[in-house]
Amino acid sequence: MTINVTDSGTPIRVGQTDTIFALSSGAGRAGVAVIRLSGSMAGATLCALLGRDSLPKPRHAIYAPIHDPKTNERLDDAVAIYFAGPASFTGEDVVELHTHGGRAVIDGVLDCLAARPGLRIAEPGEYTRRAFENGKMDLTAAEGIADLIDAETAAQRRQAVRQMAGELGALYENWRARLMKALAYIEADIDFPDEDLPGGIVPVVRGDLSSVHGEMDKHLADNRRGERLREGFQIVILGAPNAGKSSLLNRLARREAAIVSEIAGTTRDMIEVHLDLGGFPVTMVDTAGLRESGDVIETEGVRRATARAEDADLRLVVVDRSDWPHIDAEAARLIDANTILLVNKVDGVDVGDIPTVWSGKSAIGDRLELPVLPISAMTGQGMESLLQLLETRVKEGLDFAGPVPLTRLRHRQALERASDHLDRGLQTDIAELAAEDVRLAVREIGKITGRVDVEDLLDIIFGDFCIGK
Ligand SMILES: Nc1nc2c(c(=O)[nH]1)N(C=O)[C@@H](CNc1ccc(C(=O)N[C@@H](CCC(=O)O)C(=O)O)cc1)CN2
Ligand SMILES: Nc1nc2c(ncn2[C@@H]2O[C@H](COP(=O)(O)OP(=O)(O)OP(=O)(O)O)[C@@H](O)[C@H]2O)c(=O)[nH]1
Numbered sequence: 001m002t003i004n005v006t007d008s009g010t011p012i013r014v015g016q017t018d019t020i021f022a023l024s025s026g027a028g029r030a031g032v033a034v035i036r037l038s039g040s041m042a043g044a045t046l047c048a049l050l051g052r053d054s055l056p057k058p059r060h061a062i063y064a065p066i067h068d069p070k071t072n073e074r075l076d077d078a079v080a081i082y083f084a085g086p087a088s089f090t091g092e093d094v095v096e097l098h099t100h101g102g103r104a105v106i107d108g109v110l111d112c113l114a115a116r117p118g119l120r121i122a123e124p125g126e127y128t129r130r131a132f133e134n135g136k137m138d139l140t141a142a143e144g145i146a147d148l149i150d151a152e153t154a155a156q157r158r159q160a161v162r163q164m165a166g167e168l169g170a171l172y173e174n175w176r177a178r179l180m181k182a183l184a185y186i187e188a189d190i191d192f193p194d195e196d197l198p199g200g201i202v203p204v205v206r207g208d209l210s211s212v213h214g215e216m217d218k219h220l221a222d223n224r225r226g227e228r229l230r231e232g233f234q235i236v237i238l239g240a241p242n243a244g245k246s247s248l249l250n251r252l253a254r255r256e257a258a259i260v261s262e263i264a265g266t267t268r269d270m271i272e273v274h275l276d277l278g279g280f281p282v283t284m285v286d287t288a289g290l291r292e293s294g295d296v297i298e299t300e301g302v303r304r305a306t307a308r309a310e311d312a313d314l315r316l317v318v319v320d321r322s323d324w325p326h327i328d329a330e331a332a333r334l335i336d337a338n339t340i341l342l343v344n345k346v347d348g349v350d351v352g353d354i355p356t357v358w359s360g361k362s363a364i365g366d367r368l369e370l371p372v373l374p375i376s377a378m379t380g381q382g383m384e385s386l387l388q389l390l391e392t393r394v395k396e397g398l399d400f401a402g403p404v405p406l407t408r409l410r411h412r413q414a415l416e417r418a419s420d421h422l423d424r425g426l427q428t429d430i431a432e433l434a435a436e437d438v439r440l441a442v443r444e445i446g447k448i449t450g451r452v453d454v455e456d457l458l459d460i461i462f463g464d465f466c467i468g469k
């Protein structure tokens with residue numbers, strides 16, 4: 001299939017496409033399942049399954065006993081909705097069958113659909129891809145839908161909904177439109193120089209270019225908040241063997257996710273649990289106790305733990321009460337400003353001598369003031385304070401008020417290239433050179449929203465979706 005882009009930027013499809021179908025609700029036993037069809041054969045297929053010769057009124061749910069058109073066997077009593085294109089999710093004719101959610105019902109209906117000529121099962125993301133190709137949404141909105149389906153916490157949901165509703169696309173389109181306007185002025189001046197502008201047009205439009213450039217750079221310098229909200233805030237638990245790291249993980253996860261034992265060196269691989277802290281997604285990672293060891297497996301565990309700790313957003317260094325204030329040298333090397341010290345196993349002992357702040361130096365010599373919390377992973381003592389502190393840190397790292405943030409590396413890279421082009425464009429007075437740089441910047445932004453040059457990207461972007469979406 002080919003896609004043409006009109007002058008206004010709306011993609012239009014050329015040529016005949018298959019009618020696609022898929023189970024759009026989740027796999028597994030459920031009360032109701034939704035099977036969707038999209039394409040020119042959707043309506044006729046509905047008529048065949050229901051044994052009727054006219055389409056139901058668009059967008060009205062009807063009671064729909066479904067029969068296998070070949071055998072006339074009754075498969076289910078369902079509900080069906082017909083959407084006449086272009087007023088549908090994909091922009092094509094769409095049919096929804098709301099069947100009972102049993103495996104055999106779903107399989108029976110899907111088998112009937114597969115047997116019909118011109119129908120085939122949808123690829124992952126193909127409905128949303130068609131919606132994009134039919135001009136229903138831009139690429140950032142389509143990516144917002146993917147993020148919404150993957151959202152596990154309220155904050156992730158809010159970000160995805162804003163993107164799905166088009167806020168991010170609108171921001172990028174605004175920049176693109178302003179750059180195109182500046183470009184039009186420059187091009188006009190190249191073709192028809194204005195004698196009243198002896199310095200040429202570039203100094204005139206430079207203010208506009210530089211304000212877009214400034215807004216882009218501010219958007220880029222966001223500490224990756226939006227991207228990290230999608231990925232989850234990474235917290236790694238570190239410390240000497242037997243300090244109680246796995247016990248802490250289990251307490252935070254409220255289940256026995258990791259094996260705990262009195263044997264030092266119990267944990268060798270990393271164990272991850274996903275938590276929702278005040279609506280924000282957190283990945284908590286338990287690691288192998290840091291020590292030099294003759295055991296190759298344990299040594300590899302320590303290497304992985306160290307690497308993971310270096311990439312983390314926050315490090316929890318667990319120290320056994322009986323070792324405090326000595327901090328294990330391996331852990332001390334990983335301490336930086338994003339570290340919290342936890343003195344564990346304070347159950348049944350006096351905590352009077354444990355300070356609330358630790359002052360010291362990081363491995364690279366920075367002066368640090370880190371919070372110290374006495375806890376007992378065994379009894380739960382100190383957990384409330386710890387959870388409160390973690391929630392504050394996670395919010396600081398991921399929360400934001402104000403304009404929609406950058407959410408994907410794909411967008412970041414295109415914007416960085418656009419910003420570089422503008423940088424260059426702002427440094428010349430020669431209209432032809434400035435025009436070329438602005439044109440390249442416009443093109444990069446157009447790739448983000450999908451206005452230009454994206455055919456090669458679509459398989460990658462929509463391949464990440466689930467089938468039926
Ligand atoms: N049953 C069902 N629920 C669903 C979906 C669906 O496809 N089916 N969705 C699927 O993702 C989401 C809703 N998204 C939708 C988006 C647009 C249209 C639609 O019909 N759009 C038309 C009319 C718009 C209007 O009336 O204002 C259009 O864009 O022209 C339908 C669903 C979530 N819930
Ligand atoms: N009294 C007391 N014992 C604890 C506490 N936390 C952990 N322990 C005990 O300390 C031992 C080690 O606990 P783990 O959680 O396995 O320690 P770890 O840091 O994961 O150890 P490795 O995986 O070997 O590095 C176990 O016997 C735990 O029951 C605590 O708060 N108080």
Ligand SMILES: [Mg+2]
Pocket residue numbers: 245246247258259260266267286287289
């Ligand atoms: Mg452990």
